[in-house]
Amino acid sequence: MTSRSLVxxxxxxxxxxxxxxxxxxxxxxxxxxxxxxxGPPVQSLTLQxxxxxxxxxxxxxxxxxxxxxxxxEQVKQTRSAYYPLAVGNLTGVDAQNNSRITAGPLNSPxxxxxxxxxxxxxxxxxxxxxxxxxxxxxxxxxxxxxERVVTTRExxxxxxxxxxxxxxxxxxxxRVAQATVKERQLVADQISVEAKNQLKSGLDVSFAQVDLxxxxxxxxxxxxxxxxxxxxxxxxxxxxxxxxxQLAEQPLPVEPPPDWAQLIxxxxxxxxxxxxxxxxxxxxxxxATAERDLWFPTLSAAGVAGLTPVREDGLDxxxxxxxxxxxxxxxxxxxLFGALRNEAxxxxxxxxxxxRDLQNNITRDVRTAWLKANSGYQRLSVTQQLLxxxxxxxxxxxxxxxxxxxSIVELSQAQLNETQAEIxxxxxxxxxxxxxxxxxxxxxxxx
Numbered sequence: 001m002t003s004r005s006l007v008x009x010x011x012x013x014x015x016x017x018x019x020x021x022x023x024x025x026x027x028x029x030x031x032x033x034x035x036x037x038x039g040p041p042v043q044s045l046t047l048q049x050x051x052x053x054x055x056x057x058x059x060x061x062x063x064x065x066x067x068x069x070x071x072x073e074q075v076k077q078t079r080s081a082y083y084p085l086a087v088g089n090l091t092g093v094d095a096q097n098n099s100r101i102t103a104g105p106l107n108s109p110x111x112x113x114x115x116x117x118x119x120x121x122x123x124x125x126x127x128x129x130x131x132x133x134x135x136x137x138x139x140x141x142x143x144x145x146x147e148r149v150v151t152t153r154e155x156x157x158x159x160x161x162x163x164x165x166x167x168x169x170x171x172x173x174x175r176v177a178q179a180t181v182k183e184r185q186l187v188a189d190q191i192s193v194e195a196k197n198q199l200k201s202g203l204d205v206s207f208a209q210v211d212l213x214x215x216x217x218x219x220x221x222x223x224x225x226x227x228x229x230x231x232x233x234x235x236x237x238x239x240x241x242x243x244x245x246q247l248a249e250q251p252l253p254v255e256p257p258p259d260w261a262q263l264i265x266x267x268x269x270x271x272x273x274x275x276x277x278x279x280x281x282x283x284x285x286x287x288a289t290a291e292r293d294l295w296f297p298t299l300s301a302a303g304v305a306g307l308t309p310v311r312e313d314g315l316d317x318x319x320x321x322x323x324x325x326x327x328x329x330x331x332x333x334x335x336l337f338g339a340l341r342n343e344a345x346x347x348x349x350x351x352x353x354x355x356r357d358l359q360n361n362i363t364r365d366v367r368t369a370w371l372k373a374n375s376g377y378q379r380l381s382v383t384q385q386l387l388x389x390x391x392x393x394x395x396x397x398x399x400x401x402x403x404x405x406x407s408i409v410e411l412s413q414a415q416l417n418e419t420q421a422e423i424x425x426x427x428x429x430x431x432x433x434x435x436x437x438x439x440x441x442x443x444x445x446x447x
Contacts, residue, residue: 045245047164050237054160055153057238064145064152071142078138081131084123089306091116112315118306125299125325133290137283144279150272154446156236161437161446163233167247169430170226176422177219184212184415191408200408207408211415252429253436255377260370263443267366268359270444277358281351288344294337298328362442369439376432383425390414390421 045053055061095111124131188208194200227242234243257263268274303323308315330337397414400406440446 042244042246044248046248047161047250050160050164050233051157054156054237058156058236059238060152061149061156064149068142068145068149071138071145075135075138075142078131078134081124081134084121086119086121088119089117092310095312112312114308114312114315115310116306116308116320118304118320120302120304122300122302125301127298128293128296130290130293130296130298133286133293137286137290140279140283140286144276144283147272147276147279151276154272154441154444157446158437158441159236160233162434163229163236164247165250165430165434165437167226167229167233167245168249169426170222170229171247172426172430173423174219174222174226176419176426177215177222180215180419181212181219184208184215187411187415188212204408207412211412250433252380253433256370256373256436256439260367263370263439264363264366266445267362267443271362271442272444274355274358274362277351277355281348281355284344284348284351288341288348291337291341291344294340295330297330299325300328301325366439366442369435369442373432373435373439376428376435379424379428380432383421383428387418387421387425390418394418 092115093111093113095113099111101109101111188205188211191200191204191208195202195205230244231242233245234241237243301324303321305321306319308318308320311318394414394417397406397411401408401411437446
């Protein structure tokens, strides 16, 4: 294969590798942060500060807390059936003498002109457990909603962790791209000078220019990725506008646990989604019991008292008072109660299946997250060795090229391999940190 035929092949590999470029070099706070001339100044931010900001500021968490408040108020609404109901009345009637209602109900009571004021009190004595079951169902629903607040919080924190690490990775990508452009610009300048002195060929100059232009493309992509990462982090923190930050490096996590079985048990115990779903199942089952109790009688008491300062002669007293009780026994209502009970039972069965499906999905997700974290940990040492070998190969290729013992193709390939090794080494670090964050999320221990 000729050197000329290798040009498109090398160009192809450079383009392919530039899409995922990143490197492990100096800490990111040594890099000047790009910022808009109209935006807020760059601020320092640690991961812990970012998480606190998101918890305080993110609209999803605020909405989840409001929905939890809604559920708590619904409990109070249901529990209100236990308390007496008292109302006051002011009633005035101007009736024709000896008026009698003759249409409508089966009675025909007399109507007297009068004015009176008074109050009435009613109290549920028992409905044989229906109200108790409704209150219990509402309480379980409120507890489920509280767990959804925890779930939303963990979702937001995971997004913050991923976005934070993505910015660190993008900053490293940018440093790699800047260093690559600088190094290849130097090589291109040297080869151009040597070509003018008839020490190198025009092919060498062309190869050097191709490598330089590919590095410039890498730099453009890295700058764009960094801005996109800042946009993602700003949204994760709950900001409506894009902000730039000076982030602190995170320590590398320890090796993941050796087995996933214990992690699965921990996830099935601690994941807030599962806890919430169990409460939802309990709420649905309790509500189904309450709908069954619709067929039970309801016993209530009521009392009224008041004054009638203006009255006709037919009303003898200026005061009135009465008390009584009522037993309501359901007999027939067009199969309404049966349909309500069947609906509630079907909803409870559906919630049970949702719980089962969620348990299966969480078991799968924990296994997947553990496998990725374990693989990511193994990549750390391999990519470090890869980078060391690539750097050695580049040093040898540069020495051979300067001595005229190799072609520009060998040097270009060595540069490409070294850049890709830096990319893989840096990607392995930040990918492993992200995978550990995901694993912590899956087992319910984000923070």
